[in-house]
Amino acid sequence: MASSKVTSSPSPRPPRPNLAFRELRGQRSPAEFAAAVRRAAREIGERVSCDARYVGRVEAGEIRCPNYAYERVFLHMFPGRTLTDLGFSPRSSVRGRGARTSEDAPPAHLASPAYATGETGGAHEPYDTQDPYDTHHDYEESDVLRRAFMTSGGATVAAASLSPMGLAHDATAAERPARRAGTRDADALEEAVRRIRLLDDRHGADGLYRRAATPLRAAYALLDAGATRQTTAERLHSGAGELAISVGWLAHDSGRYDDARSHYAEALATARMTGDAALEAHAFCNTAFLARDAGRPREAVRAAQAAQRVGRPVGSDRLMSLLALREAGGWAGLADRTGCEQALARAQALYERGPSDADPEWMSFYGEAELEGLEAQCWSTLGDWPRAARHAHRAAQLQDPHFTRNIALYTAELADDLARGGRPDEAAAAGLRVLELLGQVQSSRIQTMLAGTARVLLPHRRAAGVSTFLDKHASAPRVV
Template identity: 85%
Template sequence: MTSSTTTSSQPDRPVRPNVAFRQVRGRHSPAEFAALVRRAAREIGERVSCDARYIGRVEAGEIRCPNYAYERVFLHMFPGRTLADLGFAPRSSVRGRAARPPEDVPLVLAPGETQGAAEPYDPHEMRYPQDPYETHDNYEESDVLRRLFMTGGGATVAAATLGPLGFTIDAVAADRPVRRAGSSHAAALEEAVRRIRLLDDRHGADGLYRRAAAPLRAAYALLDAGATRQTTAERLHSGAGELAISVGWLAHDSGRFDDARSHYAEALATARMTGDPGLEAHAFCNTAFLARDAGRPREAVRAAQAAQRVGRPLGSARLMSLLALREAGGWAGLADRTGTEQALARAQALFERGHSDADPEWMSFYGEAELEGLEAQCWSMLGDWRRAARHAHRAAELQDPHFTRNIALYTAELADDLARGGRPDEAATAGMRVLDLLDQVQSSRIQGMLAGTARVLLPHRRASGVQEFLDRHASTPRVV
């Protein structure tokens, strides 16, 4: 990978600063105002990944019209005002044409891919209703997202688009040189990373992984092409690294451990090449998690400790809390109860320090539910089934309902802990709740956990509800 930078005489598109939005921010810093936006979103049940950079882009005029989720949040924050009052342009003028409803979005298939393969979430070809947060077909940068991932390699251009349920990919012949990347490309890449995470939160990794690989290749092609400005080059490197981690997680969660290891290593190399400690800590964090799941607990401990060394100067207690949990998972895999307990205590103490502006955007998933869920996994590996079940139950109860995949994961953990702890009837009840969610979530990890629970419950067929669970589990289609 190489990257060159030049000073562009003109930006990609003339922009005007949004003075009205700057005025409503008042004396708050961009980070403080972003925190207010996130809080307002929670008040109305929305979920936005707002940070200081987003506020800066709005005020600079780079975001001429917010997506629908942000629109609802801004109008909630400033009752009686319109988007125009806040300095935004009409949506029709930004798009240049009316937005099409989701069902009119053309479906583009990869060579050899069938229609059914492009609908990964339901084996019976039943479409899900459009996610209320997946608004990228209806806002300013959606056209950029469609055009962004264009890679010039000989006569081949790989075009990757984001459809209502995930990625659809096409390869078309063309002879088109790669242009230098601008700020709009960096912004679209960052938004693509956010969208992958949202889709994974709701549906799991199995249906997304294959579609996410092409945008990753295209992102690194943009790095090779170079950027118009140094700041843009830095955003592209960070975005490409985060995308590599996101794609690696999709591979990880769908059981493709070798692929995941490769993607995490790619992200780590990008981080070190550009001197990005935040990206490096993230790559080591996921590497530790993968090593634990792959049965390499000592490597998990080393990777988690490396992540803590590089992440400590970033000043995020929540990040350090998560990294301590990654270390605890490694110690649990080594059957080191003392090491596990010490790391868990450190994770809890750091977590209680609360949020800060230094918390990385990718950590939006890490709340009390995730803390409980990861602790449950540690106690499970140590064979303390009762304590594991208690934490898994709390994790499922605390999880935000938007995170469907995590609810299924924590409940599957609970079912397994109950089964191994000698409570087969309660395990069957929890297992049935997981089966109810499998029409929305496709995760090899979760299905593997349920299969293990079913094996443990086989000798307890006469316990209340167990036979019903076993029969329904046996008839549930498996992820291919």
């Protein structure tokens, strides 16, 4: 999840699109190419948080020269080429550029010596495209964030850095800044969304939820303050809505269903006020997912169908595929096998049409692994344990290692399906793998699933490996 609080310095002419880089992306969507960049980074021991937005900024020419970590990754991906071959400007040509205008200068509460000493004067990809857990910190990274991550490194401490707007937890209206919001605030808000999603992918929701509420309050304070430009106001509304959904998901995944429902409703209201169809579809999508988990399958179907109605103009087949899966989950909860199978068939057909530039950025998680995982949940709800186990196994095998939480989720689903399908030894082995991952992931949802599996396996303690799993599960710490 990478973006920028510090955009490129102003230039006398608009950025020149990087056509060479666009050609290298080929038929892959920006999200798929970003995933390839992250995989290449891991191959050489780098960790970068490349996402679809970063790829778009490179192709638009906004990033004239990448930072050193990205340079190493790109040259590894395309051996024999130079930065110039990739469409970038030589590093020497972007050093020491002039001062920013007042609109582009970072706010005082975000400033740090890193900005003043930047080797390229902010012309290349800025500090916060770096993964907060990256040990290869470039000079651009905020000193405050660097200290927080280097001294503690845990998800809870990392989440403490999620308020880039500089508002205190208990700030009153009189204490909030009176200035109108600018592009820098919109950048910071969008970065907060990406940072939350990145931390959730790696560590799960439980350690993040309460901390993440702080930037959400700050986001709506920015909306109240007004914006300097209409385009900035639209970005702020979209960013605030996406942040509300992200915080709602953290509540959802940590079992706080009432809080999640409230946050999703807040995002839905924000979308409708501004006529943002993509945001409205996202809010309905998550509402459908929550309704299914909360035992309200008919509401899940209605919300998923509403999401499909408002989401069609977005033009993303992958979005419509995911929304069809949300509908399938609702039909499964109603024990309507025919309705579920029809929705699953639509989801698969839409997915096979491939990615496109219209795919929303937040859908970067939705690949073949997620498709398999959600289908596994449908068959599990319908009680077809062998079929559910096959899909859950495929989901865990296909998942990008970057998404630690999802690997734990799919493996927990697999363990439960195997246990209920009469294969206790295999279920115990899968359960042990989940317990290992729970050292990195904090998710009440996954813990609840694993507890259910343990109850199913209790009568099979004599089976190979089951007693070991049950003992380790009983001694494992629980998230409070």
